[in-house]
Structures are given as C-alpha cells and as structure tokens.
Amino acid sequence: MAWSTGSDRLLRGAVRHSAGTTAALLLCSVAGAACSLAVPALAGRTLDLLLRHRADADTWLLWTAVLLVAEVLLETGSVLLTQLANARATAWIRLRALGGLLGTAPHRAAPHSGGDVAARLCVNATDSGTAPAALATSVSSVLVPIGALVALALIHLWTAAVFVAGLPLLLLLLRAFATQSSDSVVPYQRAQGAVAARLAEALSGARTIAAAGTARHEEERVLAPLPEMTRHGTRMWRVHGRAVARSGVLLPLLTTAVVAVAGVALAAGEVSVGGLLAASRYAALAAGIGGIAAPLGTLVRARGAARRTAELADLAPMSHGSAVLPPDAPGTLELRGVRVTRDGVPLITDVTLSIDGGSTVAVVGRSGSGKSTLASVAGRLTDPDAGSVLLDGVDLAELSRSELRGATSYAFARPVFDGGATPTVGAALAAGTGAAGSPATPASVRDAAKAACADTFVRLLPLGYDTPVDEAPLSGGEAQRLGLARAFIGRGRLMILDDATSSLDTATERQVERALATPSRACTRLIVAHRVSTAARADQVVWMEAGRVRRSGPHGVLWEEPEYRAVFAAEARSAESPSADAPRTSTAPDALPAPAVPATGAGQ
Numbered sequence: 001m002a003w004s005t006g007s008d009r010l011l012r013g014a015v016r017h018s019a020g021t022t023a024a025l026l027l028c029s030v031a032g033a034a035c036s037l038a039v040p041a042l043a044g045r046t047l048d049l050l051l052r053h054r055a056d057a058d059t060w061l062l063w064t065a066v067l068l069v070a071e072v073l074l075e076t077g078s079v080l081l082t083q084l085a086n087a088r089a090t091a092w093i094r095l096r097a098l099g100g101l102l103g104t105a106p107h108r109a110a111p112h113s114g115g116d117v118a119a120r121l122c123v124n125a126t127d128s129g130t131a132p133a134a135l136a137t138s139v140s141s142v143l144v145p146i147g148a149l150v151a152l153a154l155i156h157l158w159t160a161a162v163f164v165a166g167l168p169l170l171l172l173l174l175r176a177f178a179t180q181s182s183d184s185v186v187p188y189q190r191a192q193g194a195v196a197a198r199l200a201e202a203l204s205g206a207r208t209i210a211a212a213g214t215a216r217h218e219e220e221r222v223l224a225p226l227p228e229m230t231r232h233g234t235r236m237w238r239v240h241g242r243a244v245a246r247s248g249v250l251l252p253l254l255t256t257a258v259v260a261v262a263g264v265a266l267a268a269g270e271v272s273v274g275g276l277l278a279a280s281r282y283a284a285l286a287a288g289i290g291g292i293a294a295p296l297g298t299l300v301r302a303r304g305a306a307r308r309t310a311e312l313a314d315l316a317p318m319s320h321g322s323a324v325l326p327p328d329a330p331g332t333l334e335l336r337g338v339r340v341t342r343d344g345v346p347l348i349t350d351v352t353l354s355i356d357g358g359s360t361v362a363v364v365g366r367s368g369s370g371k372s373t374l375a376s377v378a379g380r381l382t383d384p385d386a387g388s389v390l391l392d393g394v395d396l397a398e399l400s401r402s403e404l405r406g407a408t409s410y411a412f413a414r415p416v417f418d419g420g421a422t423p424t425v426g427a428a429l430a431a432g433t434g435a436a437g438s439p440a441t442p443a444s445v446r447d448a449a450k451a452a453c454a455d456t457f458v459r460l461l462p463l464g465y466d467t468p469v470d471e472a473p474l475s476g477g478e479a480q481r482l483g484l485a486r487a488f489i490g491r492g493r494l495m496i497l498d499d500a501t502s503s504l505d506t507a508t509e510r511q512v513e514r515a516l517a518t519p520s521r522a523c524t525r526l527i528v529a530h531r532v533s534t535a536a537r538a539d540q541v542v543w544m545e546a547g548r549v550r551r552s553g554p555h556g557v558l559w560e561e562p563e564y565r566a567v568f569a570a571e572a573r574s575a576e577s578p579s580a581d582a583p584r585t586s587t588a589p590d591a592l593p594a595p596a597v598p599a600t601g602a603g604q
Contacts, residue, residue, distance in 0.1 A: 006310035007303055010096065014089040015132045021088055022132045025081035029140035032074035035067050037147040040281035042067060044274030051273060082133040090129025094121050097312035104315035105382040107342055112312065115200025119193040120308050127189075127305035130298050138295040148285035152258065155279050156265045159258045163286055166254045184235040185304040191229035193308065198222040258283035318383065321398035325407055329392035330357020331493030331524035333378060338387035340373050347373040348547040350387075355540070357392070357493070358522055362529040362555070364567055365544030371528045374544065375498045378526055379408040391494060407492035411500035414476075415483030417469050425458055425472055426465035429486050440489050451515035452485035453508050454478065476503035484512060497527045506533060513537060532568045543567070 015022060042064040049057035097120060101109050112120075153160035202209065202218045209218050262279035265271040271279065333355040340347045348370040355361050363371045376382045377389055380396040389396045396404060417428035429448065430440040440448075445465065449455040457478055461467040474482070480503045487495055495516075501509045509531075516525060527534060535541050535555045542552045543564060551558060558564045 006314045007306035010306050010310040011131045014093050017092040018085045018088040018132045021085040022136050025085055026136040028074050028077045029137050033140040033143045035071040039067050040278040044278030048272050048274035085133040086129050089132045090126050093128050094125045097309050100313040100315040103317040108315050113197040115197035116193050119196035124305035124308045127301050128309050131302035134295040134298040145286045148282040151282045155275050156271050159261050159279050162257045162261050184232045185301050188232035191225040194225040255283040255287050320401045322400050323394050323398040324403050325392050332357040332392050334390040336388050338384045341385050346547050357524050359539040360525040361540045362527050362535040362538035363542045364529050364535050369544040370547040371544050375496050375528050379496045408494045409487040411483045411487035411497045413499035413502050423469045424466050428469050448485040448488035451488050452481045453511050454481040454485050494524045499528050
C-alpha cells in the first residue's frame with residue numbers, strides 16, 4: 001500500500017520529539033535482548049560444570065542468576081519507557097494536528113466535523129503515537145532471533161541449518177500478515193471516524209431529534225457505518241488469528257526439529273548436555289522471530305492512523321508577516337478587487353471598497369449574497385483568492401499574527417465560549433483580549449459586559465462572573481450579548497459584527513449601538529445587518545447581491561430603490577420571529593418605513 005508523505009512526515013516528527021525516551025527504550029530493549037541471548041549459554045555452561053562437579057560451577061550459577069534478574073528488570077524498564085514514549089509521541093501528534101486545524105482558514109477546516117476531529121485527535125493520534133516505541137522494540141525483536149540463530153550455528157551447524165530450512169515459510173507468514181493487516185486497518189479507522197462524526201452531530205441536535213421524534217432514524221443513521229466497520233474489524237482479527245494459528249504450528253515444529261538434531265549430536269558426542277539445553281532455548285528464541293508480528297502490526301496501525309491525523313496537521317496554514325500598523329491611525333479599511341471562490345463557486349467577486357476609519361458600515365443583502373464572506377475577508381479569518389485587504393494602508397497578510405488579532409475583534413451570531421484552564425464566564429470574556437496586549441482586568445470585563453447589556457443577567461448567575469461556562473444556562477440573546485462583550489474587550493481599530501445582534505430585541509440592540517458609538521470605543525465597525533434599523537443608523541451601507549457590491553451609500557439614499565427595500569422585506573418574511581430575549585411583532589414587508597432623515601452615524 002502506498003502511504004502519503006504527510007503521514008510518514010508526521011511519524012518522523014514524533015520519533016524526533018520522543019527521541020530521548022525512544023533511545024532509552026532502544027538501549028533497554030537491546031540490553032534485555034543481550035541478556036536473553038547470554039542466559040542460555042551461561043545456563044548450559046553451568047549445567048556442564050555441575051555435572052563434572054567443578055568448583056567454579058557456583059560462580060557460573062551466580063552469573064546466570066544475575067543475568068536473569070537483569071533481564072527481568074530490563075523488561076520492566078522497557079514496559080515503562082514504552083508507555084512514556086507513547087505518551088510523548090501522542091501528545092506531540094495531537095498538538096500538531098490541533099495546530100494545523102486552528103492555524104488554517106475556517107473554510108479549510110469546515111469539512112472536518114466535530115466528531116471526525118475528535119476521532120482523529122483521540123483514537124487515531126493514540127494509535128499514531130505508538131510508532132516510535134514500536135520501532136525501538138522491533139529492533140530487539142529482530143536481534144534476539146538473529147543472535148539465537150548464530151548461537152545455534154556455534155553449538156552445532158546442523159541445528160542452525162534445520163531452523164534456516166523452515167525460515168522462508170515463517171517470513172512468508174509475516175509478509176502476508178503485514179499486507180493483509182494494512183488492507184483492513186485503514187478502512188476500519190475510516191468507518192470508526194464516520195460513526196464518531198455522526199454521533200457528535202446527533203448529540204448537538206439532541207433537542208431537535210427529541211422534538212421531532214426521530215430518535216430511531218438518527219440511531220440508524222449513526223450506526224449505518226457499523227456493517228463496514230464490522231467487516232473490516234472481523235477481517236483484521238481473522239488475519240491475526242490465521243497468523244497466530246500458523247505460527248503456533250510452524251514454530252513448535254522448528255523448535256522440535258532443532259532439539260531433535262541437537263539430541264542426535266549429543267548421542268554422537270558432538271554436543272554436551274549443557275549444549276543441548278542451550279540449543280533448546282536458542283531454538284525457542286530463534287522461533288521468536290514471529291514476535292516481530294506484534295510491533296509490525298502496531299506500526300501498520302500507526303501508519304494508517306497517522307494518515308488520518310496528518311490530514312489535520314497538514315492543513316494549509318495562514319501565513320503571517322512581521323509588519324505592524326502605523327500608530328494612531330484611524331482604522332481605514334480597503335478592499336481592492338477581492339474575489340473568494342470555494343469549490344469552483346464564486347462567493348464574492350471583484351469587491352472594491354473603501355471604509356473611512358471610525359465609521360460604521362452596515363453590510364446588507366439577501367441570504368447567500370456574500371455578506372459573511374465579506375466579513376471574514378475583512379478581518380482575515382480567510383484569505384481572498386485574488387485582490388487584497390488593507391488596514392490603514394497595510395496588507396492584512398503582511399501583519400504579524402499578534403498585530404492582526406490585536407487590531408481586529410469579531411462577534412458572531414452563535415458565539416462559542418471557552419475560558420481555557422478556568423472556564424468561567426469572566427475568563428471566557430477576558431479571552432477576547434487575545435494577542436492584543438495586556439490581559440483584561442475584572443473591571444474591564446464588567447465594563448464590557450455592561451456596555452453589551454450582559455452585566456445584569458451575569459450577576460444573577462449562581463457565582464456571577466465566576467460561574468463555570470458549562471453551568472451558565474444562556475438564551476440565544478444572552479449568548480450574543482456575551483459575544484459582544486468579548487468583542488468590546490478585545491477591540492482594536494476594527495470591529496466586525498457578523499449577524500451578532502440577530503437575537504437581541506430592538507431596545508437592547510439600540511443600547512449596544514449607543515455603547516459602540518461612545519468615544520471610549522471609537523473604532524471602525526463593519527456590521528452584517530438584517531434589520532432596517534441597523535442599516536438606518538450606519539454611516540454607510542454596502543448592498544451585496546450575488547457576491548458583488550451592487551451599491552454603497554447612505555441608507556436614506558438607497559432606500560429610494562424598491563429592490564433595496566425588498567432586501568429587508570425578504571428578511572422580514574424569513575427571519576422575523578420572537579426574539580430570544582423579548583417578544584417582537586413581525587413587520588409586514590410593505591410597512592417597512594423609510595427614515596425621514598438619512599442616518600449619518602451609528603450614534604444617531
């Protein structure tokens with residue numbers, strides 16, 4: 001089977017990362033192999049001396065006992081070092097895969113569902129992490145039978161010849177085991193990942209499944225890959241079983257043949273009694289070449305798992321430069337001929353915009369018009385396929401990672417919170433500072449929460465800002481307000497709100513807009529808007545249609561066009577519903593009022 005260079009590269013990196021532990025394991029296993037090879041010779045020599053009543057027999061017996069104890073201790077050390085090497089390699093592989101996933105553009109990571117990622121980071125990374133230790137132990141697995149074969153030749157040449165005669169059959173057995181295992185391991189792991197992905201999807205939609213009464217259907221969907229998984233799993237065990245059964249017949253036959261030849265040599269006076277004892281033991285050790293099947297099988301599984309894990313680690317990263325933004329610049333945003341295409345489908349095409357620093361710009365358009373794509377490009381969550389995006393005259397692609405994230409902040413329709421090692425509400429909000437500079441203080445967290453109208457309900461939580469995120473029951477509107485608060489804390493010179501107020505009632509949204517307009521939070525604001533009120537209070541409106549900017553200008557001017565008004569009519573029909581925070585009444589499309597005076601600022 002041909003293996004991707006990505007998986008081999010990942011495994012080589014794991015070996016280098018765990019080089020110290022793996023080298024210690026190699027030394028320990030090789031020393032243990034040396035002890036295993038020395039013990040039969042010493043035991044045979046000791047037996048001969050005892051039979052001759054030699055005075056130095058006790059000394060040889062003592063050395064034999066010492067080597068036996070050393071062999072046991074080295075074997076114990078090998079087991080411990082194997083676990084340490086596995087742990088170090090697995091942790092490194094997981095970090096590489098996670099770094100690749102988080103370091104790439106969101107659209108590249110999107111094809112990997114949560115369940116699939118969990119399977120790759122947990123099960124597949126664990127299997128991949130066994131490769132370095134398996135490589136080290138495979139060395140001793142080969143050295144012992146080779147050394148035993150040499151020892152047989154030294155005891156009596158025909159004992160080695162008999163064993164070598166049966167060796168081709170044993171090698172064919174190992175080759176068949178490796179090939180057939182490879183053919184079944186990868187499909188099994190793929191089916192395993194499919195089950196995990198579907199299970200995660202079902203768990204995320206558990207309430208919908210319960211409400212729709214489709215639990216049985218979801219169960220069948222989640223378990224659909226099981227027949228394939230069972231087929232390949234059964235094949236793996238059959239391959240393993242056949243290999244064990246065949247080796248279980250072949251190896252005793254080889255050992256018996258060697259002992260028989262040594263017995264004949266003993267009868268002829270060519271081998272001593274101690275030589276017969278050593279030959280029988282070396283025959284067993286030489287037959288242990290079948291033991292290479294265990295580390296070989298581990299390597300096969302590791303490479304198959306690494307192939308899946310490497311797909312995450314090798315996701316194309318977003319490169320960053322070393323440029324910094326000019327100090328005290330207002331946050332002027334420019335898009336020059338920007339085009340974004342996904343799977344051959346153009347999402348936005350030839351978008352050219354200039355947004356004055358400190359202004360508020362609303363991006364409007366029907367669903368699928370390219371609003372969110374424009375928002376992603378504007379803050380460099382994704383890169384355009386053509387064109388460039390500049391902030392205060394500097395291309396975003398040339399900025400360092402810390403400079404970029406310190407200058408931009410985002411709020412989304414469905415924010416996700418994770419406070420890291422201390423996952424509390426306060427820690428989750430403070431994470432909004434990102435790479436912007438000094439960490440947020442409790443006072444700045446509370447100030448941002450107040451500005452986002454979140455402080456009141458946060459204080460009502462069991463432990464206030466110290467309430468664990470998982471124990472904070474949040475409605476859609478409350479989650480959005482926390483997302484806004486996090487964006488306020490991390491505010492640089494550009495703030496992008498991608499449908500971040502859709503679940504807020506109009507009164508709360510108005511308070512948030514007033515907070516955005518205060519001098520202490522002065523920055524350029526790009527708002528993906530669905531409500532006419534949001535567009536009316538913006539300094540400028542960018543009207544998107546089919547991935548292009550149809551028109552841009554003040555809301556009052558655009559409102560004169562019926563097709564522009566129809567954008568909000570469509571939103572009213574499809575999206576107007578009771579808010580997560582407060583009830584709202586639907587507005588009929590024809591009743592959408594034009595503002596008497598065009599709005600010229602977000603604070604008006």
